[in-house]
Amino acid sequence: MNWDDLKFFLAVSRCGTISGAAKQFNVQHSTVSRRIKALEHSLGVSLLKRTNNAYELTVQGAKIEQAAKRMESEITCVDGMLVGKEDSLVGPLRITTISSMSSGILMPIFSSFCKTHPHIDLHVASTSEAVSLTNREADIAIRLTNTPPEMLIGKRVVTVASTIYGNIDYLKELSQTSEPFEWIGAKCCHFHDTWTKQSCKEKTHLFSSDDALTILSAVKAGLGVTFLPCFIGDAEPLLARYVEPKADFDLGLWVLIHPELKQNARVVAFKQHLIKAINNIRHTLEGC
Known part of the structure; x- marks a missing residue:
């Protein structure tokens, strides 16, 4: 079984579409489709079924998804053991949030963070689509939600009205x-x-x-x-x-990270900076 095939399968199960998975990995639609077919052929079962404009898991697909998630978690832990021990305030830091926040209320916070930590290269992805912290597509997710993913750790910073x-x-x-x-x-x-x-x-x-x-x-x-x-x-x-x-x-404004990155210096520095800045404008977010 090819782990890369399983990664594409997980992406389709999460996005619901092959095009969404292709965008996530920056590959062609045909590449994802070919990988899914190869996985189904190697397992001898059908994993996905098309319903309207989206893909849903078959019974066998649901079983494979659970196993693939466990494998994904273990692989990420191996990587995280090394990445999480980086204690330097130098290098890249990848943030994902939604465009309505990044271009407005978060931009002054991003600006002040960059000035405070000039050796950290801040990369911000503004999207409402699911971005996997488990797959290391981002280090920190800032999300408006009342149901944050269970596999991540985080803090509800404020209630947004x-x-x-x-x-x-x-x-x-x-x-x-x-x-x-x-x-x-x-x-x-x-x-x-x-x-x-x-x-x-x-x-x-x-x-x-x-x-x-x-x-x-x-x-x-x-x-x-x-x-x-x-x-x-x-x-x-x-x-x-x-x-x-x-x-x-009401929605919670959450700052979410993967458990293996909770000691990472760049992640900790940004999280502390964000929480302090949000507390200063709490009344604006709460609609007071």
Whole structure:
């Protein structure tokens, strides 16, 4: 059994698509497909089945996935025993976070960290897609979630409030009529997509996007209302809250690392810097 084939299989099981796995490893779609077929041939079983536009695990695939995860964890531990002992504040540090945070509220924190530690090369990947710390695709993940992965260790730094925002003029016009809201379809993350579906009775949208910054631009342009984190909505002079934040829409801001990197000097330095900086702007994130 080829471990590289198993890595591609795990990527497809996590992403749900071959194209997503290919993007994760920076290879062609055909390469992933060929590796999956080779693995299925060597095992003599079918591991994946296509459902609509995604791939799901077969019964045998689910069994192999659990075994592959254990192998992945053991291999990472061997690597981590060496990497985790690096105590130098020199070299690369890879951070993954979401674009709506990295380009806004986190950028001053990144800037001050780089000035404090000029010999650490900070690499920031802004994506809402799953990035594997176990596969060493990143050293630290900064995520908005209430369900962080169990295989990682981390700290819930602060609670981030969200609520419904709209263009000020748009909300004023609607308040003078009985017309319903136009909801912007938010596909930027699971949480905002779910909240929108629960609140939007029509389930149809004149405008939809899977990018948080594009959604923000649509709200500012008066195309409708949507859920936004308060640290984004409150910072925009063209926008206003429709209602005050509710606890149902709270998300935890987590800083997550792989257990084997918990003593790594660069990881520890960034984690401490981030937590201190976030505490200084806690009121902004909590929507106060």
